Amino acid sequence: MNRTKTALAATLALTLATGAAQARDLAFSVFVPAASPTVQHVYQPWVDWFNEQTAGDDVQITLYAGGTLGRNPLAQAQMVADGVADLALTVPSYTPGVYPDFDVFELPGFAQNTAEGSQAALELYREGALTGYEDYYVVAMYSSGAYMLHTREPVATLADVEGLRFRVAGQIQTAVIEALGGVAQSMGAGEMAEAIDRGLIDGAMTDASVARTFRVADVAQNHYDSNLGVLVFTILMNRDVYDSLPESVHEVLAQSGQFIVDRQIEVYGPAIESNLEDWRNSDTHTLVIPTDDERAEIARRVQPVIDMVAANATPGLIDAYVAKLEDIRSR
Structure with missing residues (x-):
């Protein structure tokens, strides 16, 4: 009987250890300040939603804002490739000539606001119309307001x-x-x-x-x-990290692009309109x-x-x- 109890205890300990080893904490690098509206009202709400959806898979994301993992906006994609971060906020136009398809969004007279720019960028990428970032998994793509x-x-x-x-x-x-x-x-x-x-x-x-x-x-x-x-932003994930995650987490990531676009439109657009209204009525x-x-x-x-x-x-x-x-x- 004691041997049986000992064997059961050993099996339980091994199971718990295996489960702990499988738990994943993914580092999300964001170079903009933690106090910025986008961090507070777009990125953090997405991270909270993601972590709720993936709790059963022991996968979570931790957001590191303000350049905690690296301040240089131009280095974010390389940080993901090198494994310094699992995910990162990047700006295609900050590396001229590397992602030429994304230059179209910066042209005057096309997208009039963040709603148009964000939805267009996400849908064109998903439809395969935009090349670039083939070495990564693109979690999200969205835009600023009109410059x-x-x-x-x-x-x-x-x-x-x-x-x-x-x-x-x-x-x-x-x-x-x-x-x-x-x-x-x-x-x-x-x-x-x-x-x-x-x-x-x-x-x-x-x-x-x-x-x-x-x-x-x-x-x-x-x-x-x-x-x-408009300026397009992307959230990239290391491809090997993505491939190592269970299919259920892949499904949550597939929903994340639209979640982030919807938050960007809901929060960022009205913030711009509020600023314009303030300036219009200012002395x-x-x-x-x-x-x-x-x-x-x-x-x-x-x-x-x-x-x-x-x-x-x-x-x-x-x-x-x-x-x-x-x-x-x-x-």
Whole structure:
């Protein structure tokens, strides 16, 4: 009897040890500040939802925000490939020439807001229209709001952009600013406000939420709402890590892309609209909406940029993007 009890105890201990060994804690690297609205209202709610769905599989995600695992936005995909993180937030445009298909989203005059940009990017990727990231599992893909110009001095018309120095991120934003007559200055998002305040640059090209989060709007109180494209973000997972997870977790990951897009649309879009409304009613801010003629002039000036992107992207991608946007607007 004692031998039987001993054997049962040993079996139970082995079972518990095996179960403990199978428990997985996946590290999610996010380079933006922990206090940012996207972390608080998109990434963390997704992590909480994911962990609830996968509790039975002993798989969970832990979010490391503010660059805890690595601050360089350009290094995030490599961190995932190297196993420093299991998942990471990345920005395709931060590595020029590596993911040319994603340049289409940064073109002015296409997606008008985060809802259109996010849904279009996710659906085009799932349909196989976008190449890139084949070495990873793409958990999610979504976009910022439409980019605009934020300046120290008022920009009442497109002519006022001539010669102004703007912070940009990536080669497409650089090409767009130069096409509009401005001077592109590349720097990190955290450097924008100080550079404007010190007079090193005249403004920044970003959406209304980023302008508020990174305090650009504190020092650049003039806003030219010119629909200058959106910025696409991806959440990548190490492919070997993905393959090692059970099928039930794969199913949760398959649902995660739309979950994150829905949260982005629900939270990020209204935050942008709130900022625009505040600036519209402010005594210290100006919000300029370009006329139809100015929008036509912007389109004319950036057409060479569109042609360049089309030449480097998958053939027919821009037409597919336009068709997808039209489909989304008709729903």
